[in-house]
Amino acid sequence: MSVIDKKLTHLALLEAESIHILREVAAQFERPVMLYSIGKDSAVLLHLLMKAFYPSKPPFPLLHVDTTWKFREMIAFRDQRAKDLGIDLLVHINQDGVERGIGPFTHGATVHTDVMKTQALKQALDKYGFDAAIGGARRDEEKSRAKERVFSFRSAAHRWDPKMQRPELWNVYNGRINKGESIRVFPLSNWTELDIWQYIMQENIPVVPLYFAKPRPVVERDGALIMVDDERMPLKPGEAPQMRTVRFRTLGCYPLTGAVESEAETLPEIVREMLLARTSERQGRVIDHDQSASMEKKKQEGYF
Amino acid sequence: MPDIAGNDMKLPPAEDFEAYLHRNENKDLLRFITCGSVDDGKSTLIGRLLYDSRQLFDDQLSALEKDSTHSGSVSDGGLDFSLLVDGLAAEREQGITIDVAYRFFATDKRKFIVADTPGHEQYTRNMATGASTADLAVLLIDARKGVLEQTRRHSFIVSLMGIRDVVLAINKMDLVDFDQKVFDTIVADYRQFAQGLGIRHVTAIPMSARNGDNITGASENTPWYKGEALLPFLETVRIERPEDSLGLRFPVQWVNRPNLDFRGYSGTIAAGLVRKGDTVTVLPGGRTSQVTSIVTQDGELEVAGAGEAVTLTLAHEIDVSRGSVIASGAVPVVAEQAAAHILWMAPEPMLPGRFYELRLHSQSAGVQISEIKHKINVNSLEKLAAKRLELNELGVCNLTLDRPLVFDPYSQNRMMGGFIIVDRLTNATVGCGTLDFALRRDANVHWQQLEVDKQQRAAIKGQKPAMLWFTGLSGAGKSTVASLVEKKLFSLGRHAYVLDGDNIRHGLSRDLGFTDEDRVENIRRAAEAARLFVDAGMIVLVSFISPFRSERQMARGLVAPGEFVEVYVSTPQSECEKRDPKGLYAKARAGDLPHFTGLDSKYEPPENAEIVLDTCAKDPETLSNEVIAYLREQGII
Structure with a gap:
């Protein structure tokens, strides 16, 4: 052969x-x-x-x-x-x-x-x-x-x-x-x-537009940029949504998902940004920060 | 780009970036494991590789700094890299690695998947898990300690799992002043040991994972070392895969039938190549056909090779199902008995003769370890006699399967020769193994020396062998009850067979008449035939008038105590004559059937039958249930 x-x-x-x-x-x-x-x-x-x-x-x-x-x-x-x-x-x-x-x-x-x-x-x-x-x-x-x-x-x-x-x-x-x-x-x-992003690019897979940078209304809370996605979000006194050019590295419940400031509007730009990134994607997830072993604990209880 | 030395990233300008990315898509993949004793610095090495290849992010680093201070395992305030890889709470508490962790990093040349495997003997199974998919092993040795028992055990598991390339990472060289003599002595020591294990390539590198010597580039501290540093070596090492020499091996995972016009076979190519138009053989069965198309969602392919997940269609409608192997070239082995190495991974010991499930690529089969040839002390490599395998013990065994298994020796192809053993009650994966060769009867003149005995044959059917001897007058209802019992056993998944008096007389005993001499010979033949069935592990139901006690006694003596069950189907002659289902009593009364039992030939009723069935009081259904109940009581089923 x-x-x-x-x-x-x-x-x-x-x-x-x-x-x-x-x-x-x-x-x-x-x-x-x-x-x-x-x-x-x-x-x-x-x-x-x-x-x-x-x-x-x-x-x-x-x-x-x-x-x-x-x-x-x-x-x-x-x-x-x-x-x-x-x-x-x-x-x-x-x-x-x-x-x-x-x-x-x-x-x-x-x-x-x-x-x-x-x-x-x-x-x-x-x-x-x-x-x-x-x-x-x-x-x-x-x-x-x-x-x-x-x-x-x-x-x-x-x-x-x-x-x-x-x-x-x-x-x-x-x-x-x-x-x-x-x-x-x-x-x-x-x-x-x-790998995920390279594959999305190679295969031309549709993704939620939230991954791409765009001016969006956000408020800053505990160091995270939270997008005001609907009227259910209670604003604190003096707090007003600002338009900032942001995108999301990971998507979950909007009140629990921090945006990152970014200019990346295309897939190659996202990958480029990732290669330069200094924080992990889960940093934007509020639920992980409780304790070091929190994911293991949640998973034991049935979380995916 | 991610510079491994930890320099600032230099990415090409945005306009060239797409070209850069496309180059990066074409990297290949190296899977390796790290192993070694508890404090050899394994986790530190991985942490160092992740850190230097910038796979660690700021938030992870700050968590690491916090945890390093917290755990206090690093006295001088440095980073404890092991905390990065020991992901389970129990591991962090105990400071040991329990389970294999997978880590990922990439350089410009390659992408890497690292399985960090535990060093403790008690977690050997988890090391085997990591090693099973690795191309190469990085074996750490503490320069101060040299080759230890654990080094030898890990090397043995590495070689068992088919890894032929080992990097001997002699770590903590800073603690022996980078002394070349120390390095050389350890290397010589190890090479001698590795020779006997079939590890083909040993590359020894002096290093300090902690300080980064010879990790990403040549260290100034080891001017005497002329070889490559670890990472450049891993980036370029070429792994030989023995399966390259095999023909096509395509285990069918799933039959793909979206509609009546399409019938394809989905699976991952384990070895070789397939081209459209190739003639292939489907095993087991051995039917041949041609490949008419290689289907993927991205379009049909002309050719596909090892590792690709595709769907094949064939020119002929032949029997192909999950577990079938589509092959070309020298076809794989099909056998029901094989020799294998088995690593036991459960707290409950492996007992020869017990029935387990074996899973090999997409096949599953009932399996019994028919013999442990010997076990191997994984520390000393000594061969020892064994009656059972305990947790983490390794044995060379003979397997008996309940159906033909399609395989290649593990040394030729991992996917075609690596199997797991599953406990049928707990569903846990209790063992793993590598197939060595088929045990073929025709290649063995003394096949009975395979030492598969009737207990093993019976155990694989989930039963004990037995001879149920139904005796009684003609028309008593022997065959009716016997065949009901057979049906019930069949539906219980047991292997039973009825030897019926009339049927035997049509063939085996067609030269015999109904004289007493001929009757005795007839019974002898039936009893001998029944004995072979018992030896084959079956439950055989003999339905014979068998009028004489001595012949029934003779039959009883042919098999082991407890295997003969005399079932007296007790029906008065008047009742039999009334039923006369075959019209034989009428014929005999008319003088057309001489030597008819009960009329002019005597019937000796059993005196101590195991079971007596009263056909006047109960119907055949109830009676057959009584027989089944007896078999249960006796542990036959």
């Missing part, structure tokens, strides 16, 4: 690895679901999902856990993408939390995230009986994520036990579970933030 130089680039290898993982999910589980959070990682995940099963449609639906505090542009983008791709999109809101009036301004970041995100996610997983939930988390995001398996076991109570992880060798993934238990699956485990 003659040697053909088909040396794969690192992006091609990452893509193939993720596709392999997605296909394993389809083959090993009865009722998988892909968590779709609308951000850049979800955009890449969705793109890979379409590739993995082509020419078939993805054999499982998307689920968005809506905290009701997402940027309006995110919701518009979500609905447009689902329509364009013709895929099933389930949206779950913790109605109990809504009735109790839970929100980041009234209850703080921790309670809001727990009720509207973590509890809501568990409700949705239980309601539909999903046995596998695919998420876009990457190992380079945070220290405890760096330790997590690609197929990560969850008890019937959705808990993660970091000390009892199943050994995971080669590309052989153990998806065996008993009734009620589930597996969280992370196909983007080995991608970095830079």
